[in-house]
Each structure stands twice: as structure tokens, then as C-alpha cells.
Amino acid sequence: MQENRVLRGNRVLRYNFHERVIHWCAGLSYVYLMLTGLAFWSPWLFWIAVVLGGGLASRMLHPLVGLIFTASVIDMYFMWKRDMRITDLDRQWTKTIGAYVRNEEEEQIPELAVRAWQKWAPVDRFNLGQKYLFWVMFWGGIALLLSGLVLWFTEYIPWSFRFLRYISVLVHPIAFLVTLGGFIIHVYMGTAVVRGGFTSVIRGEVSKTWARHHHRLWLERITGQDAARK
């Protein structure tokens, strides 16, 4: 866990190879699941299934890709569960979330030191929004897996256990909508808003400046500055 994440020059390793691969296993499988799921969600979107190889193929592949997604999320859980724990720092951050959402990041009081340039509380490896996304995907993924298994093998559910089907046809789309909300915000934040975030999960590296801006406590932790400060 305590791998060296400080690279040459002004660079630090934000995501190692394992983290990047798993992120994209989860991300790409989610995109496929979302598209085929939307095709079954509404008749107006059924054309997506036609484009992706037909309804029958989509129905056959959707649960298999779902297993890839689930396996990725489980791997992520063991990989990130320590980083994703919600702490007191997150509760402080929550108080300043308005400033974060409104991008109030300019240096309001220039005479203050560099560390005071943000209006939101300092963040460790992940901020609370990222943590929420993770837990939404984790618990949503479990709900999708369990209801999905019932829908996958629906013809084998005995008539006396049909309540499982009735529950699953509600749980599956509700869990989908919740994860989709997280997904939309995640993609938006990761590509459009937080510049540098997308390349960090492709190549793994960020500059120290970027890390200090977005994840100061994490940077201090990996560079040993936090110990020096104490």
C-alpha cells in the first residue's frame, strides 16, 4: 500500500497501473450496461440495442458484461476501501461544498500564504463527492447484481417465488437510476470540470501543483510533508 508515488520532476503518481485498468474495466462495462439497459428501459431508445447487435444479443451479453462490472467494483472495494472511508475531514469539506460547486477557487486574499488559496477545506486522496460516487456504485452494483441474477434466470424462478421477480423489476431500474446519476456527475466532473482528471486516470500522473490544489493532504502524505509538519 505504501508504494512510492513520487515521480521525477514535478510529477506524482495519482493512479497506478492496476487502478487504471480496473477503473476502465468498470467504466467501459458500465457504459455498455447503460446503453443496453436504456434500450430495454424505453421503446424510444430500443434502437440502441439494434445498433449494438440486436435485442437478442444485447439481452445475452448484458448480464455477462454485468459480471465484469461487478468483479471490477469488488476489486475496487479492496483497492480503495481505506481511501474511501468517510472521515471528519469530509464533514468539514461538506460545509464548504458550496464554494467547491461554484468554483470559488480564486485567491480572494492575496496576502495570505499559498495554502489558503482555496475556499474549500483541504482534501485527502478523494473528496467526499468521489467517495459518494464510489459507495453509490458499490451498493448500487450489489443491488444490480442481486436483482440482475433474478432477471437473468427469470424462467427458473418457481411460481411460488414470483415475488422475487416483482421486487427485481423495481430494484434493478431504481439502482440503475441512482448509479446513472452518479455516473453523469462523475463523467462531467472528470472530463469537463476538473481539468487534468481525465488524463490522470489514463496515464496515472499529475503534477504536484495539481495534486496540491485538489488533494493537498494526499500530496503531503505521499511526499512525507505531513510528518515534517508535525
Add this chain to the structure above:
Amino acid sequence: MSQATLRIQKISGHAGSVPGEDTQRESQVCKLVDTTTCIGCKACEVACMEWNDLPFGETVFDNSYQTMPETRWNYWNLILFNEHVREDGSLMWLMRKNQCMHCAEPGCLEACPADGAIVQYSNGIVDFQQDHCIGCGYCITGCPFDIPKLNPKTKRVHKCTLCTDRVSEGLEPACIKSCPTGCLHFGTKEDMKYLAEHRAKQLKDHSGYVNAGVYDPPGVGGTGVIYVLHDATKPELYGGLPKNPSIPLSVKLWKQPMKWIGNILIIGGIVGTFVHYLRYGPKIVPEDSAKGDS
């Protein structure tokens, strides 16, 4: 009852209006099953297998006349044998020919996501179109009668077609044709209702079946197959015929309010992020400002 009755009235998983909807006067067809004159000969089962050219499957011996516990993808018409103990301790058979009920409001069609995999013709027949079926099995969840069955090899769902191919040519379904006791009748819904009510009255007035009645459940808008029962207050006795069948509540919630709430949330999320970007823009880290600090 010509081919005109095969105009399509409802289509599963379909975006937009349905061409044949409500373009004709009353043309509903109906099958009447009088359980009180059924002798359990299974001629209807054989005729169904024969006409529809269905491959044979293994039967199951369970110490009764019951050949198999339920209908199958290749066995659409099954007589359910129920030994019933009367109040005086004597025994009687309650035999019911089980098959697709051809509901006016079909739960299978409501649940189906595949465009055109399930249609309802304007004569009321609910028919599966296997070439459009995607094998998801949602129809199995939507049906209150446990009728649609999946073919594990082709991953398509099958059930009784009410012999659309015969009906469209002006013939009665194969099961009706084969019935030796005349307990099966076929005609317009109006005529069959009349005949059924007449028979139920006869049973009440002359045969001592005071609870005799017609099974045409309103919870699914009425059905294209109606039963005359000795005791219409206890349809469950006839192999689990549901008393008040309807499309399952969760299927209704899923297909109606949840669709609209979900659509609003999805569109709201996309629009919301876009508006946020227009208003607040990106977070760009000023690379220069901290150079000396690194």
C-alpha cells in the same frame, strides 16, 4: 372472422401510435370452456400439439391423470386435474383446460421491452412474434397466469396463439374442433358471454350448483378465454386460477410512474451538468502559481 380481425391493436415495446387501434367495431373473439362438462379426455391437448406441430416433451407421472405439472414452451394446452372433496366427504373432479387467457389488458405485452415481440390483434388475440423476441423473460413476470414459457435453446418465448392461423381463415381453434363433449365453444365475445351466463344459470337452477358462475376477470379487462365454473367463488380450486388477476403492481409501477420519473431525472441530470458548466466553468489549476513551492 376474416383476416381483417388480425389488424394489430396493441404492440409491445413500441414507440408511437398503433396503426390498427380502435379502427373497427366489435370484433372480439372468445373461447368458452365449460369445466362442468369437461371429461378430461385431453383431445384438446392432442389437437393443439397436432395442429401447431409441437415437438413432444417428456411427461411426468405423479400418480394421477396429470401428464405434467404446468404448460411448457412446446405444450400450450394442458388440462389440470384437481381432486376436490365435497362438503359431504364425497369426491369430484375439477378439470380445467389451462392455456393463455388472451387478456384484454395483457401483462406480458405491458412488460415486454422489444418492439413488436408481442401484439394484440383487434380480435383480441394476444400473439408472440418470436422473430422479434429478445428472450428477456419480462413477459413471464408480467403474466398473472404463469403462461409464457421460454425455449431454452432458442431463447424465445412461446404460448397458445389461439390458432391465429385458423381463426384468420374463419376456422375455430384446433382444441375447439376436437372437443367430444361440446364443453369448448368459440365465437364472438358477446355470444360466448351470453352462452356462458346461460349455462351458469342452468347449473344454478337445475343442477344444484348455487355458486356456479362465469370467470371473465375484470382485473385484466376481461379475457379472450372464459370459464364456466361449478363454484365461481373459489376459482383457486381449479389448479390455482387466480381470483382477481391483474397485472402485478410492481410491473405497473415500473412501466408507468417510474418511467416518467426516471426520464425526468436523467434529462434533468444532463441538463443540470450542462447549465453548471455554462455558469461556473472548469476548474483549471494555475500551474505557475505554486512553482516555487514544489
